[in-house]
Amino acid sequence: MFMCTAFTAMAQSFAPVKDEAGTRKKIADIGKNSISIKADFVQEKNLAMLSEKITSKGTFYFKKDNKVRLEYHQPFKYLLVINDGKILIKDDAKSTQMDMHKNKIFQEVNNIIISCVNGSAIGSTDFDIKMLENASQLKLEMKPIAKGLKDFFSSISIIIDKKDYSVARIEMNEVSGDNTIINFSNKELNGNMDDKLFSVSK
Amino acid sequence: MYFPAVYSVPPCEIFFKFINVDVSPVKPKAMLSFLRHTMFSLGATAFVLSFSSCHTIKKLELATITTDCIQASRQRIHNATYNTKIDFYKKHFSGLLLFKAVNDTDNRVVFVTETGFKLFDFEFTPHNFNIQYCLPPLRKKMILNIFKNDLGQLVQSDTISPLHINQKDSLITFTFARGNNRYEDYSVDSKCSRLTGIERGGKCLKQVTTKISGLTRGNFDEIDIYHRPVKLHISLKQIER
Numbered sequence: 001m002f003m004c005t006a007f008t009a010m011a012q013s014f015a016p017v018k019d020e021a022g023t024r025k026k027i028a029d030i031g032k033n034s035i036s037i038k039a040d041f042v043q044e045k046n047l048a049m050l051s052e053k054i055t056s057k058g059t060f061y062f063k064k065d066n067k068v069r070l071e072y073h074q075p076f077k078y079l080l081v082i083n084d085g086k087i088l089i090k091d092d093a094k095s096t097q098m099d100m101h102k103n104k105i106f107q108e109v110n111n112i113i114i115s116c117v118n119g120s121a122i123g124s125t126d127f128d129i130k131m132l133e134n135a136s137q138l139k140l141e142m143k144p145i146a147k148g149l150k151d152f153f154s155s156i157s158i159i160i161d162k163k164d165y166s167v168a169r170i171e172m173n174e175v176s177g178d179n180t181i182i183n184f185s186n187k188e189l190n191g192n193m194d195d196k197l198f199s200v201s202k
Numbered sequence: 203m204y205f206p207a208v209y210s211v212p213p214c215e216i217f218f219k220f221i222n223v224d225v226s227p228v229k230p231k232a233m234l235s236f237l238r239h240t241m242f243s244l245g246a247t248a249f250v251l252s253f254s255s256c257h258t259i260k261k262l263e264l265a266t267i268t269t270d271c272i273q274a275s276r277q278r279i280h281n282a283t284y285n286t287k288i289d290f291y292k293k294h295f296s297g298l299l300l301f302k303a304v305n306d307t308d309n310r311v312v313f314v315t316e317t318g319f320k321l322f323d324f325e326f327t328p329h330n331f332n333i334q335y336c337l338p339p340l341r342k343k344m345i346l347n348i349f350k351n352d353l354g355q356l357v358q359s360d361t362i363s364p365l366h367i368n369q370k371d372s373l374i375t376f377t378f379a380r381g382n383n384r385y386e387d388y389s390v391d392s393k394c395s396r397l398t399g400i401e402r403g404g405k406c407l408k409q410v411t412t413k414i415s416g417l418t419r420g421n422f423d424e425i426d427i428y429h430r431p432v433k434l435h436i437s438l439k440q441i442e443r
Contacts, residue, residue, distance in 0.1 A: 043317075043318060045314055045318040045320075047300070047312060047314075047320075047323075049310075049323075049334070050300075050302050050304075050310055050312065052300060052302055052312075054283060054298060054300065054314065054318075054443075056316070070317070072316055075285075075441040075442050076285045076298070076316065076441060078296070078316040080316075080317065089296075091287065091296045091316075093287050093294070093296070093437075094287075094294045096294055109317065109319070172318075174320070176320070176335060178320060180317075180318035180319075
């Protein structure tokens with residue numbers, strides 16, 4: 001039993017990447033060639049001080065260069081579409097369209113999501129990035145350097161599956177101790193994706 | 203997450219909407235006719251109200267009120283999550299409100315966006331309101347007061363005796379004095395099974411009305427808070443955790 005647990009822990013643990021330059025290039029190249037991604041996601045918001053967790057589920061869509069669609073199905077209906085500097089938000093009551101550049105928080109969130117998904121985070125100067133790996137995954141530990149980000153996030157971790165270099169998990173750790181973890185599954189890479197999915201008209 | 207957009211409305215616009223003033227020139231004759239019409243309407247309304255109140259409101263003594271009724275008037279939210287919508291004039295915001303009882307007397311109320319960003323975390327104790335966290339653009343006295351009062355009424359129950367208790371139609375209403383001519387009415391259904399609404403304001407005119415429906419696992423199912431002077435509506439629907 002102890003042996004088994006120790007073995008699992010070893011398999012999960014990450015060590016510094018051996019070929020950092022090669023891995024950086026690989027991530028950047030795959031990101032450049034990534035045309036579209038569709039995946040299911042489970043989002044967990046952990047409120048540290050209250051030992052509480054809010055879990056929601058949905059479908060994530062990404063299309064090159066910077067189109068994002070987040071559909072939340074459970075336990076509430078909510079849609080967020082980001083396309084060409086515009087944002088569409090739909091809940092079960094209303095839909096709202098807004099200009100992303102007028103909202104700094106949205107801009108930051110959009111940059112984080114897109115840079116994590118398309119691999120451009122690896123070249124970001126906003127973060128101090130440490131690269132780790134185990135047998136099946138890569139882990140990018142990103143410590144914010146930019147002031148706005150530093151005030152809010154203590155670190156952001158991106159877990160990448162080595163088999164296709166797609167993002168498996170994003171962990172956003174806040175200064176307050178809270179965090180948001182998004183796990184991706186059932187990933188469809190570079191499939192056909194209708195542009196209508198990213199329409200931001202109400 | 204897009205809550206800060208509320209500040210994109212110029213303060214003067216909010217102010218004029220708030221006081222609902224039409225600043226265009228008014229002709230004296232039209233003004234007189236308007237005043238006559240208003241006075242008549244107010245008089246008629248007051249007459250109807252006083253007449254109807256004489257017939258439907260029954261004063262009750264605290265000694266005659268059952269424990270169930272008192273318990274129902276003290277029902278509050280303990281541990282629940284609500285899908286929350288806020289409509290302020292033409293602006294619409296949404297997110298999740300999480301209520302958590304920390305112990306028998308203290309509660310925390312946290313608002314996060316659907317995408318997981320925390321906007322505020324408030325602590326309510328019997329005599330204090332503490333801001334554990336609040337996104338800087340929301341740290342405005344007016345906004346904080348609205349949240350303090352609207353959320354406080356849902357988690358803090360009274361230990362003092364009501365000023366008076368009335369029975370009107372199918373509701374039993376407990377009125378509490380809050381000082382400075384401010385009052386709060388907590389209404390329970392005639393079966394004394396649950397709290398159905400809260401009204402806050404002056405003796406006659408209540409500026410904030412809260413409608414409550416359903417009760418699951420000791421927490422309200424749906425809550426609608428209406429602010430009469432401003433077009434502010436806060437709507438909460440309980441969701442599975």
